[in-house]
Amino acid sequence: MRQTIxxxxxxxxxxxxxxxSFLDKVPHYGTFSKNYTRRFHDPDxxxxxxxxxxxxxxxxxxxDHSSLFIDSTHIKANENKNKYIKKL
Structure with a gap:
């Protein structure tokens, strides 16, 4: 909260x-923090x-419903490299 303020x-x-504006005073981070916890206590x-x-x-x-994108982060499998069969 401090860094955001x-x-x-x-x-x-x-x-x-x-x-x-440049002249407007920004609220104290404590005010922001209290409002955040009081207003958003519902996790849903x-x-x-x-x-x-x-x-x-x-x-x-x-x-646009014509395309669907899903997170496709590459994750290397945890495999036993000594137990595989090479296929051509």
Whole structure:
């Protein structure tokens, strides 16, 4: 939380996104932290917000259903290299 507030104080892009002018005072990180824990105590809340945004995007034809992308991180198998058969 401290680092986020420090970024908001110094980074123009954060200020623009949050609609803070250069003269606006950024809230103390403690205020941000307390609000965060009080408002988002429900662990399912972020998923509900995401689903609502997704439904709005689908309703307004902002999502293309012609392709599907899945995380394809390459993970090497944990195999026994002495127990395999070479095939040509």
């Amino acid at each position: 420090k970024e908001i104080e110094t980074n123009v892009v954060y200020r623009w996104y949050l609609v803070y 809340l972020f998923e509900q917000i995401f689903e609502k945004i997704l439904k709005i995007a689908i309703k307004n034809s902002l999502i």
